[in-house]
Amino acid sequence: MATTITPNQPAPRISKAASEVDERLIVAGPLRRTLNKVFPDHWSFLLGEIALYSFVILLLSGTFLTFYYDPSLSETEYEGIYAPLRGVEMSRAYESSLGISFDVRGGLLIRQIHHWAALLFVAAIVVHLLRIFFTGAFRKPRETNWGIGVVLLVLALAMGFTGYTLPDDLLSGTGLRIVSAIILSIPVVGTWVHWALFDGDYVGEVILGRLYIVHVLILPAIILALIALHLLLLIKQKHTQFPGPGRTEHNVVGNRLFPAFAGKATALFFIVFGLCAGLAGLVQINPFWLWGPYNPAQVSAGSQPDWYIGFLDGSTRLFPAWDINLPGDYTIPALFWPTVVIAGAMFTLLALYPQIERKLTGDDASHHLLQRPRDVPVRTSIGAMALMFYGVLWLSGGNDLIADKFDISLNAMTWFGRIGCVVLPPIAYMITYRICLGLQKHDREVLEHGIETGVIRRLPSGEFIEVHQPLGPVDEHGHGQLTYAGAPVPKRMNQVGGARRAVKGFFKPIEQPSDVELEAQRERRGLAAAEADREVTSGRPSEGGRPSEGGRPSEGGRPQDPRD
Amino acid sequence: MSKDERAGSRPDDEAGPTHGGPDDDYTPEQLATMDREELNRLGARYDGVEVLHVDPPPAPGSALEKQAERQVSMAFGIAGLFALAFAVVYFGSGWFLPDWQWASDDNGWSALYTPLLGVGMGGALIFLGVGMVLFVKKLLPHETAVQDKHDGSHFDRTTTAATLMGGVDRVGFPRRKMIGRSLGFAGGALGLVLIAPIGGLIKNPNKGNPLGTTEWAQGVRLVRQDGSPVRPGDQEPGSLETVFPAVPGGNLAADAATMLIRLRPEQMSLLQPRQGQADFGYGDYVAYSKICTHAGCPVSLYEQETSRILCPCHQSQFDVIQGAKPVFGPATRPLPELPITLDDEGYFVARSDYIEAVGPTYWNRERI
Numbered sequence: 001m002a003t004t005i006t007p008n009q010p011a012p013r014i015s016k017a018a019s020e021v022d023e024r025l026i027v028a029g030p031l032r033r034t035l036n037k038v039f040p041d042h043w044s045f046l047l048g049e050i051a052l053y054s055f056v057i058l059l060l061s062g063t064f065l066t067f068y069y070d071p072s073l074s075e076t077e078y079e080g081i082y083a084p085l086r087g088v089e090m091s092r093a094y095e096s097s098l099g100i101s102f103d104v105r106g107g108l109l110i111r112q113i114h115h116w117a118a119l120l121f122v123a124a125i126v127v128h129l130l131r132i133f134f135t136g137a138f139r140k141p142r143e144t145n146w147g148i149g150v151v152l153l154v155l156a157l158a159m160g161f162t163g164y165t166l167p168d169d170l171l172s173g174t175g176l177r178i179v180s181a182i183i184l185s186i187p188v189v190g191t192w193v194h195w196a197l198f199d200g201d202y203v204g205e206v207i208l209g210r211l212y213i214v215h216v217l218i219l220p221a222i223i224l225a226l227i228a229l230h231l232l233l234l235i236k237q238k239h240t241q242f243p244g245p246g247r248t249e250h251n252v253v254g255n256r257l258f259p260a261f262a263g264k265a266t267a268l269f270f271i272v273f274g275l276c277a278g279l280a281g282l283v284q285i286n287p288f289w290l291w292g293p294y295n296p297a298q299v300s301a302g303s304q305p306d307w308y309i310g311f312l313d314g315s316t317r318l319f320p321a322w323d324i325n326l327p328g329d330y331t332i333p334a335l336f337w338p339t340v341v342i343a344g345a346m347f348t349l350l351a352l353y354p355q356i357e358r359k360l361t362g363d364d365a366s367h368h369l370l371q372r373p374r375d376v377p378v379r380t381s382i383g384a385m386a387l388m389f390y391g392v393l394w395l396s397g398g399n400d401l402i403a404d405k406f407d408i409s410l411n412a413m414t415w416f417g418r419i420g421c422v423v424l425p426p427i428a429y430m431i432t433y434r435i436c437l438g439l440q441k442h443d444r445e446v447l448e449h450g451i452e453t454g455v456i457r458r459l460p461s462g463e464f465i466e467v468h469q470p471l472g473p474v475d476e477h478g479h480g481q482l483t484y485a486g487a488p489v490p491k492r493m494n495q496v497g498g499a500r501r502a503v504k505g506f507f508k509p510i511e512q513p514s515d516v517e518l519e520a521q522r523e524r525r526g527l528a529a530a531e532a533d534r535e536v537t538s539g540r541p542s543e544g545g546r547p548s549e550g551g552r553p554s555e556g557g558r559p560q561d562p563r564d
Numbered sequence: 565m566s567k568d569e570r571a572g573s574r575p576d577d578e579a580g581p582t583h584g585g586p587d588d589d590y591t592p593e594q595l596a597t598m599d600r601e602e603l604n605r606l607g608a609r610y611d612g613v614e615v616l617h618v619d620p621p622p623a624p625g626s627a628l629e630k631q632a633e634r635q636v637s638m639a640f641g642i643a644g645l646f647a648l649a650f651a652v653v654y655f656g657s658g659w660f661l662p663d664w665q666w667a668s669d670d671n672g673w674s675a676l677y678t679p680l681l682g683v684g685m686g687g688a689l690i691f692l693g694v695g696m697v698l699f700v701k702k703l704l705p706h707e708t709a710v711q712d713k714h715d716g717s718h719f720d721r722t723t724t725a726a727t728l729m730g731g732v733d734r735v736g737f738p739r740r741k742m743i744g745r746s747l748g749f750a751g752g753a754l755g756l757v758l759i760a761p762i763g764g765l766i767k768n769p770n771k772g773n774p775l776g777t778t779e780w781a782q783g784v785r786l787v788r789q790d791g792s793p794v795r796p797g798d799q800e801p802g803s804l805e806t807v808f809p810a811v812p813g814g815n816l817a818a819d820a821a822t823m824l825i826r827l828r829p830e831q832m833s834l835l836q837p838r839q840g841q842a843d844f845g846y847g848d849y850v851a852y853s854k855i856c857t858h859a860g861c862p863v864s865l866y867e868q869e870t871s872r873i874l875c876p877c878h879q880s881q882f883d884v885i886q887g888a889k890p891v892f893g894p895a896t897r898p899l900p901e902l903p904i905t906l907d908d909e910g911y912f913v914a915r916s917d918y919i920e921a922v923g924p925t926y927w928n929r930e931r932i
Contacts, residue, residue: 038711181924191769267696274689281682297821510627
């Protein structure tokens with residue numbers, strides 16, 4: 001660091017330039033507010049960021065792919081470098097996809113980065129959604145953002161479908177054929193919608209060009225806009241946080257954006273990108289040159305969609321052969337129910353869940369403190385039930401492969417799925433409910449009796465007891481007086497300082513053991529001082545959990561300052 | 565403040581009566597007396613942020629700091645090496661390294677090219693990220709800050725509502741009904757104009773029964789993928805062959821693919837064709853549509869021991885000796901049967917198109 005500048009002034013030239021910018025754009029205020037924004041310090045808050053970064057990777061790699069891809073269905077003869085397909089009739093779309101994989105330097109790597117990032121994108125969204133669901137982060141005032149998130153998930157699935165259809169290989173063509181059948185199965189308007197989308201009967205000439213523009217322009221634009229809205233609402237409403245010392249409904253405890261959080265977030269972006277690149281190089285994905293060009297009369301056994309569509313494939317396999325024949329030669333095809341109706345119902349229920357829960361519980365208050373899943377056993381069990389249903393469908397999406405690999409009857413697998421998707425979810429509900437209650441009970445037991453130390457003592461009477469370490473002050477019976485406040489309860493001695501941290505150093509100690517000891521003592525004193533101010537496990541403002549009044553220097557009589 | 569000498573300015577002109585803000589509370593002179601950390605905390609406080617406590621980083625020059633610095637630098641260094649390796653492989657291939665392009669008989673370099681690129685790029689990015697995480701965790705002070713959260717202000721709601729409602733009152737649509745209605749009329753009509761271009765997509769799917777017809781017709785030969793016609797003696801009993809109509813593009817038509825199956829004698833004795841379709845086969849030959857009546861996949865897996873045809877997409881199973889009736893899985897309708905016979909030269913031809921729609925069921929599909 002330069003030594004000539006005074007401590008409160010940045011280097012003069014930078015300072016002057018910065019002033020010049022601020023005189024024109026007036027950004028100093030908003031920039032400072034952004035840099036000062038506090039982010040909770042918990043790993044589960046990074047799941048959504050993984051989804052965001054995957055999307056950035058998708059935009060970058062996808063742009064590269066558009067330079068070479070041609071969505072044309074006109075027939076041509078392959079003359080490229082890949083010998084096994086030379087001389088084969090195929091569409092321009094398939095030929096150009098082969099070109100990206102074989103004739104463009106590094107093209108295969110970028111294409112596989114794109115595919116891996118797409119899988120990760122949906123996976124991160126789903127895991128992020130589960131975190132939001134099980135901790136109650138969707139409650140008022142965040143229902144809107146939950147809804148936006150569900151829409152983003154649906155759009156991500158649509159992105160996936162339109163994307164893996166583009167190569168026009170045998171597998172993607174089979175998927176497109178099934179989607180065509182699903183569209184035809186919609187009562188009354190199905191054939192009209194199909195004729196509008198495909199410009200006629202399957203497969204026509206235009207569908208790939210239309211899917212392409214949907215994939216590279218329409219859906220990304222909508223997703224980008226919704227992500228912006230998602231983040232804007234997040235910034236406006238601020239983060240939720242888990243209950244804990246000093247955390248209340250009216251504050252956020254964590255790191256400021258700059259520099260700590262910005263550093264970690266940027267690092268996460270690089271790690272996610274690196275992971276996709278490493279996977280793309282080492283783990284082959286969708287080797288469509290092996291499937292050959294699409295031909296409506298051909299299919300390969302074990303045709304499976306990407307993982308996130310698997311549950312719909314499964315529901316389609318399981319649904320019984322129930323056409324509804326209406327008078328006048330009209331039919332509601334069986335295919336309509338497991339695809340359009342089930343998917344529609346699942347995503348509608350998901351999107352409306354915050355409203356449903358609010359109605360059922362009558363809880364109309366705003367919530368910024370998260371709940372531990374065990375403390376809301378009904379919701380947690382509903383979630384487990386839904387996951388079980390989804391899991392059975394998903395597994396059934398690969399039931400032919402499971403039957404093949406484990407030598408089980410295929411029909412038995414189908415019946416397992418049919419019965420399982422009805423019977424297993426309620427069982428999952430009951431088991432989860434019991435687990436939640438058990439965990440709740442254990443938390444309270446530890447608060448009352450203390451942590452099991454593992455030390456067995458024999459009393460003069462001959463009785464053996466295990467010594468318990470109380471977590472706080474005790475009454476005359478030796479029972480702890482702390483009440484449960486929604487925060488994790490320490491259950492091992494190490495979590496309450498039973499063991500000191502190791503002295504650092506790999507080959508030889510690089511710290512003085514006495515320094516570590518001193519640090520531990522300082523920490524203990526600090527903890528004791530902090531405890532004098534507030535109760536350790538309490539996060540409620542009424543119990544004095546609020547550490548500071550924050551506040552700005554002068555608010556004297558003026559209405560709240562404009563904040564944004 | 566110096567006198568404002570811009571044209572149009574008045575001497576008593578200031579930045580507005582409601583200017584307020586921190587500049588009124590803290591003069592430049594006051595701020596000049598504060599050091600950087602104080603200013604940082606002051607700004608944070610102004611944004612509702614209080615820094616509760618700061619765990620200091622390792623002391624400058626301490627062994628702990630040096631170790632952390634070594635680790636971070638090592639991660640960045642490794643990232644750089646991976647990135648260089650990527651560049652060497654990427655640019656060097658075909659220059660001083662073997663050519664990267666796929667070849668069936670090369671020394672394996674073309675199979676290594678993409679993995680090496682992936683390792684180079686992935687390693688560089690991951691180690692860069694790891695280095696940054698180490699830096700933040702080991703060398704930055706760990707700060708615990710708390711920020712106030714506001715649930716919206718009553719003042720804002722009340723005043724905004726007043727401004728909005730005042731504006732609406734002044735516009736006065738509830739009172740000026742004629743303007744309101746004519747504007748609604750114009751808006752609706754204009755909306756129609758805006759969505760009208762989508763009407764260009766709409767086509768009538770019922771014109772000429774496109775879903776109910778295929779390329780098959782009376783006298784059209786059954787040919788293989790390569791265009792060769794089929795004679796009754798060509799197939800072994802129990803075998804299946806995919807045939808197409810002998811018309812241009814017939815082998816790529818979406819709905820015309822047909823399975824020509826020669827039954828074994830014991831299958832013949834059990835054969836139960838669908839009602840009114842007993843004469844659709846020819847001798848021990850039957851021809852069924854290959855397009856699944858469930859979701860349109862080509863049903864391809866014929867198990868002649870059980871006489872079943874399995875669709876690999878959703879595992880519908882059709883029994884060949886029962887007129888391709890669905891016996892398991894989600895399909896609801898039998899595979900339509902193509903009426904076949906022989907032409908003058910002894911090759912298989914269709915006697916007509918399929919008598920019902922092939923492929924997936926739809927709303928107004930005629931039942932037979």
